[in-house]
Amino acid sequence: MSNVIIKRPKEIFELFSSLGNLSGVGEKKINLLEKKIGPYLINLLFYLPHKSINRFQYMSLKEVNHGDILTCEVEVVEINIPPFNFRKKNNMSRIITFGLNNEKNVRLDIVYFGQNTQYLKNIYKVGNRVFVSGKFENFNGLGQIAHPDYVVKATEKKLIPLFQPIYPLFYGINQKFISKIINQGIKKIPLIPEWLNKDILIKYKFPNWHTCISRIHNPENNDDLNLNSIFRKRLALDELIANQISMLLIKNKISKIKEIKKCYSNSELIENFYSNLPFELTGNQIKVINEIKGDIHSNKTMVRMLQGDVGSGKTIVAVISMLNAILDGSQAVLMVPTEILAIQHFNTIKDLLMPLKIEPTLLLGESRSVYDNKTRSNIIKQIEDGEIKIIIGTHALISKKIIYNNLSLAVIDEQHRFGVKQRVEITEKGNNVDVLVMTATPIPRSLALTAYGDMDISVLSEKPIGRKLINTYVLSQTKIAEVLSSIERAIKAGALVYWVCPLIEDSENSDLIAVNERYNFLKNNFKNINVSLIHGKQNQIEREKSMNDFKSGESKILVATTVIEVGVDVPEATIMVIECAERFGLAQIHQLRGRVGRSNKESSCILLYNSNLSSIAHSRLKILKENDDGFKISEHDLELRGPGEILGSKQSGNLEFKFVDLHIHNHMIPVARDEARKMLENEYDKEKINVLLSIFENNDAIRLLKGG
Numbered sequence: 001m002s003n004v005i006i007k008r009p010k011e012i013f014e015l016f017s018s019l020g021n022l023s024g025v026g027e028k029k030i031n032l033l034e035k036k037i038g039p040y041l042i043n044l045l046f047y048l049p050h051k052s053i054n055r056f057q058y059m060s061l062k063e064v065n066h067g068d069i070l071t072c073e074v075e076v077v078e079i080n081i082p083p084f085n086f087r088k089k090n091n092m093s094r095i096i097t098f099g100l101n102n103e104k105n106v107r108l109d110i111v112y113f114g115q116n117t118q119y120l121k122n123i124y125k126v127g128n129r130v131f132v133s134g135k136f137e138n139f140n141g142l143g144q145i146a147h148p149d150y151v152v153k154a155t156e157k158k159l160i161p162l163f164q165p166i167y168p169l170f171y172g173i174n175q176k177f178i179s180k181i182i183n184q185g186i187k188k189i190p191l192i193p194e195w196l197n198k199d200i201l202i203k204y205k206f207p208n209w210h211t212c213i214s215r216i217h218n219p220e221n222n223d224d225l226n227l228n229s230i231f232r233k234r235l236a237l238d239e240l241i242a243n244q245i246s247m248l249l250i251k252n253k254i255s256k257i258k259e260i261k262k263c264y265s266n267s268e269l270i271e272n273f274y275s276n277l278p279f280e281l282t283g284n285q286i287k288v289i290n291e292i293k294g295d296i297h298s299n300k301t302m303v304r305m306l307q308g309d310v311g312s313g314k315t316i317v318a319v320i321s322m323l324n325a326i327l328d329g330s331q332a333v334l335m336v337p338t339e340i341l342a343i344q345h346f347n348t349i350k351d352l353l354m355p356l357k358i359e360p361t362l363l364l365g366e367s368r369s370v371y372d373n374k375t376r377s378n379i380i381k382q383i384e385d386g387e388i389k390i391i392i393g394t395h396a397l398i399s400k401k402i403i404y405n406n407l408s409l410a411v412i413d414e415q416h417r418f419g420v421k422q423r424v425e426i427t428e429k430g431n432n433v434d435v436l437v438m439t440a441t442p443i444p445r446s447l448a449l450t451a452y453g454d455m456d457i458s459v460l461s462e463k464p465i466g467r468k469l470i471n472t473y474v475l476s477q478t479k480i481a482e483v484l485s486s487i488e489r490a491i492k493a494g495a496l497v498y499w500v501c502p503l504i505e506d507s508e509n510s511d512l513i514a515v516n517e518r519y520n521f522l523k524n525n526f527k528n529i530n531v532s533l534i535h536g537k538q539n540q541i542e543r544e545k546s547m548n549d550f551k552s553g554e555s556k557i558l559v560a561t562t563v564i565e566v567g568v569d570v571p572e573a574t575i576m577v578i579e580c581a582e583r584f585g586l587a588q589i590h591q592l593r594g595r596v597g598r599s600n601k602e603s604s605c606i607l608l609y610n611s612n613l614s615s616i617a618h619s620r621l622k623i624l625k626e627n628d629d630g631f632k633i634s635e636h637d638l639e640l641r642g643p644g645e646i647l648g649s650k651q652s653g654n655l656e657f658k659f660v661d662l663h664i665h666n667h668m669i670p671v672a673r674d675e676a677r678k679m680l681e682n683e684y685d686k687e688k689i690n691v692l693l694s695i696f697e698n699n700d701a702i703r704l705l706k707g708g
């Protein structure tokens with residue numbers, strides 16, 4: 001069922017109606033809601049409360065504190081409602097009440113502001129008893145509630161909900177309003193056929209979808225919003241199934257039956273390559289190379305991910321894979337996210353292939369002036385003619401203008417910087433393209449299954465022999481003088497130093513240390529030492545010069561933004577300083593740290609933090625000091641900051657889960673996977689799949705399948 005056509009079924013059109021159809025939502029509000037929540041009813045239904053409060057926790061006028069929600073019975077004693085006055089917008093009405101039972105001497109004022117509050121006369125009558133519920137305020141020693149959320153007759157206490165969901169708010173929208181429109185929306189949910197199978201519903205005691213959505217917005221007890229409640233769990237399972245279906249569909253889309261390549265396992269070319277390598281491959285590298293070779297020579301196209309911590313030696317695996325692929329005369333590409341990396345890979349690979357007399361080609365975007373337009377169009381022509389076999393480049397490799405003669409392998413390095421879209425696009429550049437994606441961000445298993453469920457996974461678990469642990473220090477920014485003097489000593493002894501600062505310009509926070517400023521500071525501080533600067537806003541030539549100066553040791557310090565995060569390989573660099581380390585994700589720092597420790601020399605990483613750092617943030621940084629294993633670090637990141645932090649923003653577009661928390665719901669991934677398979681196998685489930693994928697269409701993979 002690889003050719004499922006995903007389209008929104010009629011039954012659920014209502015879920016995609018505009019929020020403007022809800023009463024109380026005018027043009028102004030629509031704009032606010034669309035920006036923050038989304039355009040459709042379904043987006044509103046998926047806007048979740050972050051907590052709920054017990055309305056009846058405080059029922060005593062004597063015990064309630066300023067700011068608490070108070071719900072209590074009072075007797076109306078005096079009513080002051082001024083006449084309608086169109087000139088006074090904030091005309092105040094005051095209802096004076098006193099508590100009941102043993103609080104008869106405690107006064108509570110209920111106040112309202114507005115031009116016309118005449119309607120209050122119907123609600124309050126002197127001598128009546130009412131239940132009021134709202135935020136209690138202590139106003140100059142007088143207790144009051146302004147605009148209570150509920151006022152009901154003493155006999156109608158039941159009309160006040162026990163629990164109130166609290167939503168994250170934004171400008172122009174308050175709790176009352178959001179609650180009101182969500183509940184209106186819930187009433188509009190159409191009748192949708194159940195998509196979960198009976199066994200699952202029974203096994204987990206799951207209510208239907210409608211009930212779950214409704215209950216999450218109208219919790220009846222403290223546990224309803226808990227991630228483990230059956231309501232939340234069912235919604236999470238639905239989402240995981242949608243995710244797994246889309247993963248399987250993408251796999252079907254990419255993975256094809258192909259002709260088996262002729263087997264050249266003892267090729268002279270590859271033997272020749274091995275004998276020219278300056279080092280021995282590790283056992284792990286050999287194992288992974290064989291896995292890939294197996295895929296290349298099988299009758300199905302490869303869809304494989306290679307995970308290997310920074311510095312584990314993935315590049316060489318990529319090169320050998322490309323050599324294996326081109327033995328039959330076809331082409332292979334290596335796609336990377338940044339130009340710096342493309343150029344670096346190009347240079348490394350050119351050197352490696354020199355003894356074989358194979359010349360790789362570099363392909364960058366049109367606007368880049370590494371070569372003139374004529375050269376570029378020449379390259380493009382040679383790619384089309386099949387004269388060039390190995391091409392290294394950026395996104396330019398998938399641009400419409402590039403036509404391959406016979407592309408058989410695409411290696412994508414630093415996959416976390418790309419989305420699922422690029423993965424599919426590159427496979428569409430040839431008939432049977434094998435895909436190998438490589439990532440240095442180790443991905444916890446639960447994430448791998450949901451983000452890369454469509455791929456086979458290989459892991460490079462050991463680093464080349466002789467690598468030393470990187471000494472990591474977590475220091476306050478106030479210690480900078482000491483850092484500078486130890487760096488100076490190290491440089492005199494031959495070290496090269498990376499100095500990383502958080503982003504420039506794009507950031508609104510003026511307290512961010514701009515790399516430019518830091519660069520000038522370091523230049524002034526080290527009069528006799530050359531300092532280079534590198535960041536994303538420089539042009540190609542400037543950037544390349546900085547990189548080369550640093551590589552050759554001409555300059556000793558490279559001040560950089562996170563442009564150097566991925567892949568940069570300068571083995572002589574042994575010190576990494578990261579300023580405002582608290583602003584980075586742990587996995588990201590681990591990546592940056594991986595730029596050093598690439599030789600057999602001692603390396604260190606110095607994490608500087610702002611002095612007023614919270615103890616939580618501080619212990620977060622300490623995780624890095626204590627862990628060298630990228631897998632462990634990314635588990636921590638997943639726990640602390642969520643999948644976006646590990647996968648990067650592009651990749652996590654695929655994983656913006658609404659209901660799933662991978663830490664809590666990971667045990668349901670296999671269940672979801674199983675269900676997804678069954679549904680795809682069953683012709684009758686086509687409609688259900690359509691409903692499910694439509695409901696969760698706010699997901700990269702699904703959008704892609706729909707051709708969006």
Ligand code: ADP
Nearest residue numbers: 279280281282310311312313314315316464569
């Ligand atoms: P990453 O996995 O981070 O992409 P690289 O491929 O850049 O790592 O490799 C890091 C460094 O290790 C490179 O300088 C590379 O030449 C070297 N290297 C790779 N494999 C080995 C090996 N088996 N023995 C020694 N050095 C190796």
Ligand code: MG
Nearest residue numbers: 314315413567
């Ligand atoms: Mg790399």
